[in-house]
Structures are given as C-alpha cells and as structure tokens.
Amino acid sequence: MAKCYIGVDIGSISTKGVIIDEDKNIIASEYLWTEGDPINAVKKVIKSLKDTLDSKMIVPEICGIGTTGSARYLIGSILGATIIKNEITAHAIGTLSKYPDTRTILEIGGQDSKLIIIKNGIVVDYAMNTLCAAGTGAFLSSQAKRLGVDIEDLGKVANLSKNPTKIAARCTVFAESDLVHKAQIGHSKEDIIAGICRAVVQNYLNNLAKGKKLEDKIIFQGGVSKNIGVVKAFKDELNKEIYVDENSHLMGALGIAIISKNINKNGNVIDFNFDIQDIKFKTIGRQCNGCSNNCEIVSIYKEEKLIDTMGARCEKGYGIKQIS
Amino acid sequence: MAKKKYIISFPHLGNYYVPIYNLLNNTVDKNLCEIMIPKKMTLRTLEVGSKASPEHICSPFKYNMGNFIESLENGANVLIQAGGGCKYGYYAEVQKQILEDMGYNFTYIQLFSSQKLDINYIYNSFKMFNPKLTIIKLAYNFLLAFKILFILDKFEEYIRENMVYQINNIDFLKLHKDFLNELMEVKDINKLNILKKVYFKKMYNVKLVSQDIRDKYIKIGIVGELFSSMEPFSSMFIEKKLAEMNVKTKRYTTVTYLLFKKGFSQKKLLEESKNYINYQFGADGTESIAHSLELINMGYDGIIHIKPFGCTPEINAMPILQKISNDYNIPIMYITFDSQMSEEGFKTRLEAFYDMIKMNKEKKHLA
Known part of the structure; x- marks a missing residue:
C-alpha cells in the first residue's frame, strides 16, 4: 500500500491528471482533450491513472484529491475533492516543486x-x-x-x-x-x-x-x-x-496534488472510488426565476441524487448545499 | 379630473437612496408627488441600461440608465441626476437625450454638478413639487439629509471594517437593515440624534473577536473609481466576497468623503504622494495614489484597484501604482468591471490574490 494524492486540472481545451507519492514524485499521469465534456474527460483520466498504477503493481491509498482549472468546482464536487483551488496558485506550487x-x-x-x-x-x-x-x-x-x-x-x-x-x-x-x-x-x-x-x-x-x-x-x-x-x-x-519542462503541461495538476498533500498533515486516508467510470453523473442547467438576476444554476446529480448546486447569487437558487 | 402626479425617481448608488428618499419625502407635497426608489439592481438593470447606452461609455452610465429605464417602466415621470468632474459631468445631458429619443416623457432635473451649485435653481425645482415650500424648510431638509448621509457613512464604515470580525454572522446585517428603514422616515434632527445614539450603541456592542485574533487577518485596501467603490453590485460585491474569505478590507471613498472632505484634503494628498505625482489628474486618480500609500503605511497586505471599463482618470493612476507596487514590494491587483465581465474569472483572480498574500504572510512568519 502506498499513500497517494490525486491532482486534476480541467482546462477549457485539455484535462490533465496526476497521481503523486509521498515524495511528490509523479507516479501516474494523463493528458487528454476535454472536448467540451469535462465529466467524461475526468472519468477517462481517472481510469487511465488507475490503469497506470495497476501496471506498476501499486495499490494506492488515496489521501487527497485536488481540482483546479476552469471546471474545478464541477469536477471537485463529482470527485469529492478535499481541495479546490484556482489555477494560478496550483501552477506556481507545481512549478516551484520542480524548480x-x-x-x-x-x-x-x-x-x-x-x-x-x-x-x-x-x-x-x-x-x-x-x-x-x-x-x-x-x-x-x-x-x-x-x-x-x-x-x-x-x-x-x-x-x-x-x-x-x-x-x-x-x-x-x-x-x-x-x-x-x-x-x-x-x-x-x-x-x-x-x-x-x-x-x-x-x-x-x-x-x-x-x-x-x-x-x-x-x-x-x-x-x-x-x-x-x-x-x-x-x-x-x-x-x-x-x-x-517535459511535464510542463502537468504543472497545474501536480501543484493541486501537492496542495492536497499539504493540507492533509496527518496523512489520513480518504474515501475514494476509482470506479467513477461506472457511476452515472448528470448535470441539469436551469434558470432561477427568484428575481430578475435570472442566475444560471447547475445542479449535479450522482445516480439521480442531487449532490451539489452551483451558480446562484443568493440562497434562493440553492437546492441543498454549495461548495466554494 | 385630478392633476397628474409627479412620480420622482433617481439612480442607485449603494444605500444612498436612504438620504435621497428622506430629503424628497420631507420636502415634496404628497398630494402632488410620489417617490419611487428605483428597483434593486439586477442583471436586467445592466442589460437594459447597456442596450440604451453607447458601447464605450464608462459603465456607471449604463447602470444609471438601467435604473432610469426600470423606473420609467414603472411609471416614473421625473428623474433626478447629479454630475461630477469626469465624464460624469456629461451624463445628465446625454442620458436625457437618449431617454427622450426612446420615447419616454419625463421631467429631468440635474440638481448640481461639480462645476456649479445654483441654489436658486434647486429651490425652484423643488417648488414644482411643493408650492408652499419655503427656502428655510428646504435648507433644513437638506441639512437633515446630509446629517443622515454622515451618519449612514459612519455606520457603514464601522460595519465594513468590522464585518469580518463579528462572532455572530448576522448581527450587523440585521442592525443595518433596521437602521436604514428608520433613517428613511426620520423627520427632524433631534429624533435623528436619538436614533443615532441607539443604533451606534447597538453597533458598538456587537461582539467581535479579540484583538490578537484580529491581527492575524489578512488586510486588503480597496482604492479606485467612486461608482465601483460605492455600488457593490457594479463591483460584484467585492467587499462581501473578501469578507467571506476572512479578509479585512478598507476603503476611503464614500459620499461624505467626496462632498465634504475631498476639497480640503487635496493639498495634503499631493504632499503625501509628492514622490510620485506633482499635480492632480482628475476625478479620484490622486486619491488612488495617496490612499494606496496610506494603506501601505498602515501595514495593509495588499491593495485592489478597481474601476469601471472606460474610466480615464483611473487608467492614468495605474502606471504610478505599478511603480509604488515595485518600490514598496506590495501586491496590487487591478480589476476593470465591465458589462461583459464573467464572474468566474473575477473569482479566480480574487482567490489567487488571496492565496498569494496568505503564502507570503506564512513565509514571513516562518522566517
């Protein structure tokens, strides 16, 4: 068993994922096109990361998951991220760890x-x-x-x-x-x-x-x-x-993985399921008509169960909870 | 048939509708007039306002237009506007023309601008709404409204500076709401003084965290253009968002400052910033420089400079601020608020600015 941390950087064009070990070494990575479907892209990234670990015969104990990039809130909610941070901070931390x-x-x-x-x-x-x-x-x-x-x-x-x-x-x-x-x-x-x-x-x-x-x-x-x-x-x-750097495209993902490691000082293992591929996620966008702000709200459902709502300016638009 | 009533409206600026409403409410004849506080700002306000405005005008113009149009839609037929020392000086005439071209019928009153203060004109304008109005009564009502303005600014300043320290999250919010409602209806200065005493006592009694905890909070100063400073909707509630991140903020710009302190403090401000500027450069540009230097002296961790798209005086201030940022090693972030701006990008920048300052502080602490 090895303690691992996952970092995912979901950009407008590409989605990047890494898994690092206790010493901040990248032990698995993936880079693919987002193609306008961040949820699907992340499912593929997570699967590929797992396959890499399997081929290296590593049994991971996940101690942190971080998301960054423009879809960080959506994906953070889906993966149950322990930390969600903007890409500027993530890039800086990732780069500084190597240089x-x-x-x-x-x-x-x-x-x-x-x-x-x-x-x-x-x-x-x-x-x-x-x-x-x-x-x-x-x-x-x-x-x-x-x-x-x-x-x-x-x-x-x-x-x-x-x-x-x-x-x-x-x-x-x-x-x-x-x-x-x-x-x-x-x-x-x-x-x-x-x-x-x-x-x-x-x-x-x-x-x-x-x-x-x-x-x-x-x-x-x-x-x-x-x-x-x-x-x-x-x-x-x-x-x-x-x-x-040869991994210059992965710096954001690396950075957010390191941040997730830094905030988990005791190295507690968290609950994470690699089989996200088989879980059905659905997002429903709607307009809140509570006032003339007409906020565009997105609700995320996991197996038909509402897990998060984002995008509202006030309480009126939130179903159950909001992460920020 | 009864004569048509005047329905008076005006543009929004933060909570300053309170003294304006109070002034009008005490001055006009209720049989002749109704006062319409413009609808609360929403995205629709900005949308209808932008549609009716020149694309490249600074965005406060668009917000004002939005307020006017929404009020006109609700039946307003008298609009009040002021004016200032930048493009704001042209707002009144241009807005009047555009709204007339759109086919609205209304009386338009520019109460005053920074160039002229014509008391006779003001008096005659108000006479229209109350033929029995004496100049003494009007002067008294103005005095009352200004006093409300001072009290409101002082009250809100205390809340702004301490909001982040309050132990119970809704104390200030509730107090603020009640106080605004009372201020709107107050009729004489004695009553106002009593009201002030009661509410200020309550305000000072709101439980705050202890001083040594307060010292640990990150402190960010906000400087820049007046409309985005004072109308939270136009700056995407930057102060509230920072407070939610546990950041203490400070800003200087209030109407009290602009109307009563600004004139006297120009010399002092220029003196304070003599290493950077030799003369004033319009609107609040000088303030942005001088206040940034003051904030740095007070030990603030960072400064955010805000302006609406198209604000020329503040664009002039930016290169000088960049120099200050380099000289003093203090992070300054520049944000331009635009009718086309995405809130996501704004949040990302704010978050990154906070992270940067926080990491800086931790590093200094360890060293």
Whole structure:
C-alpha cells in the first residue's frame, strides 16, 4: 500500500491528471482533450491513472484529491475533492516543486494566459489576460487549421523560417485578415507561421507583462509551451533562456496534488472510488426565476441524487448545499 | 379630473437612496408627488441600461440608465441626476437625450454638478413639487439629509471594517437593515440624534473577536473609481466576497468623503504622494495614489484597484501604482468591471490574490 494524492486540472481545451507519492514524485499521469465534456474527460483520466498504477503493481491509498482549472468546482464536487483551488496558485506550487529557483512563470493555455512573478519561492505578482483571448492557444489552433498545418507541427514549421512575417496581432480576428493578406502577397508558409508564433508572444507580453520585470529563471508552461516555435519566439523577444519542462503541461495538476498533500498533515486516508467510470453523473442547467438576476444554476446529480448546486447569487437558487 | 402626479425617481448608488428618499419625502407635497426608489439592481438593470447606452461609455452610465429605464417602466415621470468632474459631468445631458429619443416623457432635473451649485435653481425645482415650500424648510431638509448621509457613512464604515470580525454572522446585517428603514422616515434632527445614539450603541456592542485574533487577518485596501467603490453590485460585491474569505478590507471613498472632505484634503494628498505625482489628474486618480500609500503605511497586505471599463482618470493612476507596487514590494491587483465581465474569472483572480498574500504572510512568519 502506498499513500497517494490525486491532482486534476480541467482546462477549457485539455484535462490533465496526476497521481503523486509521498515524495511528490509523479507516479501516474494523463493528458487528454476535454472536448467540451469535462465529466467524461475526468472519468477517462481517472481510469487511465488507475490503469497506470495497476501496471506498476501499486495499490494506492488515496489521501487527497485536488481540482483546479476552469471546471474545478464541477469536477471537485463529482470527485469529492478535499481541495479546490484556482489555477494560478496550483501552477506556481507545481512549478516551484520542480524548480525552486523559478522567478517567472509564463503560462499559455487554450483560452487564457497567465504570468506569475515569484520572489524567494513565493508568488508576489501575477497577471491574467482579460477581455480578450488573442495570444492564446485558441488563436494558434484556429490559424493552424486555416493554413492546413497540424497544430502539433506548427512549431517545427515555424523554426524553418529565417524571416518571420510581421502580423498585426492585437485582435485575433484582425490578425487573421492580415494573415490572409500576407499569404496573398506571397509570403511563404514558414514565414507566416513563424510570424504567428511571434505574434502570440508579443501579444502575451503586451497584455500581461507591461510594467513587470521578467527575471531568470523563466519557466514556460501550459499547452502552448509544447510549440517550439513559440518557445523560440520568447527566447528571441526576451533575449533570455526559457525553460520548458517535459511535464510542463502537468504543472497545474501536480501543484493541486501537492496542495492536497499539504493540507492533509496527518496523512489520513480518504474515501475514494476509482470506479467513477461506472457511476452515472448528470448535470441539469436551469434558470432561477427568484428575481430578475435570472442566475444560471447547475445542479449535479450522482445516480439521480442531487449532490451539489452551483451558480446562484443568493440562497434562493440553492437546492441543498454549495461548495466554494 | 385630478392633476397628474409627479412620480420622482433617481439612480442607485449603494444605500444612498436612504438620504435621497428622506430629503424628497420631507420636502415634496404628497398630494402632488410620489417617490419611487428605483428597483434593486439586477442583471436586467445592466442589460437594459447597456442596450440604451453607447458601447464605450464608462459603465456607471449604463447602470444609471438601467435604473432610469426600470423606473420609467414603472411609471416614473421625473428623474433626478447629479454630475461630477469626469465624464460624469456629461451624463445628465446625454442620458436625457437618449431617454427622450426612446420615447419616454419625463421631467429631468440635474440638481448640481461639480462645476456649479445654483441654489436658486434647486429651490425652484423643488417648488414644482411643493408650492408652499419655503427656502428655510428646504435648507433644513437638506441639512437633515446630509446629517443622515454622515451618519449612514459612519455606520457603514464601522460595519465594513468590522464585518469580518463579528462572532455572530448576522448581527450587523440585521442592525443595518433596521437602521436604514428608520433613517428613511426620520423627520427632524433631534429624533435623528436619538436614533443615532441607539443604533451606534447597538453597533458598538456587537461582539467581535479579540484583538490578537484580529491581527492575524489578512488586510486588503480597496482604492479606485467612486461608482465601483460605492455600488457593490457594479463591483460584484467585492467587499462581501473578501469578507467571506476572512479578509479585512478598507476603503476611503464614500459620499461624505467626496462632498465634504475631498476639497480640503487635496493639498495634503499631493504632499503625501509628492514622490510620485506633482499635480492632480482628475476625478479620484490622486486619491488612488495617496490612499494606496496610506494603506501601505498602515501595514495593509495588499491593495485592489478597481474601476469601471472606460474610466480615464483611473487608467492614468495605474502606471504610478505599478511603480509604488515595485518600490514598496506590495501586491496590487487591478480589476476593470465591465458589462461583459464573467464572474468566474473575477473569482479566480480574487482567490489567487488571496492565496498569494496568505503564502507570503506564512513565509514571513516562518522566517
């Protein structure tokens, strides 16, 4: 029997899960697409984590479950999480566990991007994109589709370019028009793709890094960190070394698993069932008509039994209980 | 046939409907007028307000419009507005025009703006609602309303600062509600003084946790634009949300401050922030800088700077705040409230800000 902690990071595009041991080592991990169905994605992640443990002949004793990412409350409620935390904290903790001397974390995910500034092992400042998703993974994937390049090859193609095209990238939609224009006047595909990577970086720096000093050591993570074209653009733009961990996409999940370990100081074993695959969960969204706020409420049912309700602004909308 | 009644309404700003209602209630002739407190702010208020407003106007305009439209829908035919030293100065005229273009019939009164205070105009406006009104009576009623305003601000400030310390969660809430109801109906200054004594005594008697426990709470100061500071709906109840996280908050901006203290304190504020600014830059920008420095001196753990989308004076304050943040090593978070904002993203940022400060504090404690 081994004491284990589970961390799940459910993002807009991808769902990540890890299991760590007492020494914070990742002993199982999974990464797959959320595909707009977080519950199903988490079921698959949990199953895959269990299969990995089985193949390693590890019999787990679960002592903590943490959830983070945009679906953290929904999934936290379904898994019976011991801790639910925002992704900024989770990313910082996860990264610091591997790189204690980190000063700057660049994070670009599917639909949001973050910048976390660390001093002496503590988050001292952060920024998160607001109002606009330009400079995120969503922009890259839509442009990759338009150019007929597989998103996973985007970085490789970009790095072939010697002369990246300049693209006006303040707004995703206008960037697209500019991109079409550049293609029509004869810029090569490599140059345009390298230009897109650069645009993402410039956009990120303009949106988040204004007035902030980015000091070494700089860690780049989130799904987009897998794109070597963007990594290179960051290096060129900042003129600094950029570190990308092989598990850079798992840092949020790792962080939340560590937090769940930290809050369980006595190492008490909790009740957790890996067979979540067979449990039927249902969510029902409805509008509360208690007042003209018309809150959109989501109720979660486990085997037809209401386990949680979220999204209401006042007591009127809650069925039985709320977690927050 | 009886003459058509005036139905008077005005925009919401926090709980300031109380002194406004009191003033109108004591001044107007009830046979001629009715007073309509606008509907409580909901998402619908913002929705109808935004629809009728220019997209890029600062969001208080949209909230005001929402209040006006909801009141007009309920039969109001007199609207009252004030004005201030930024775009707020243009609100009255633009709103009047838009509402008229929408086909509403109403009388529109801009009581005062920061540029002019025309007592004669105010007196004549009120005469319309009560022909027998003397200027002395009006002056007395204004005095009463202002006194209510001071008392209300003082009362709410104490509650804001101590809400998080109360042992029994609903004590302040109940007291607050009862007090507001009484304040609305009070008719003379003597009665008001008695009322104040009773309620302030009750307020000071609410059981709070001991001082050494209080010292452990995280303290966050809130600075920034006035509307988002004072109208909790427009700032997604930021103070309440922080209190639920066990954070003590402080803010300076109240109507008492804006009307009566602001004018006298400009020199002092500039002096306090002379390392950063040499002159005032409109609306409450100077305050955001000076008050942040005060909060830092008082040992606050972090500062949140709030503004509605499109607020120019506060945008000017931000780079200076960034410098202060670097110089003093204090975290400052900037939040822009917009009619299109998602509450989830806001919660995430607030939570992360709290976690960051908490971890900082624990680390300092260990060192």
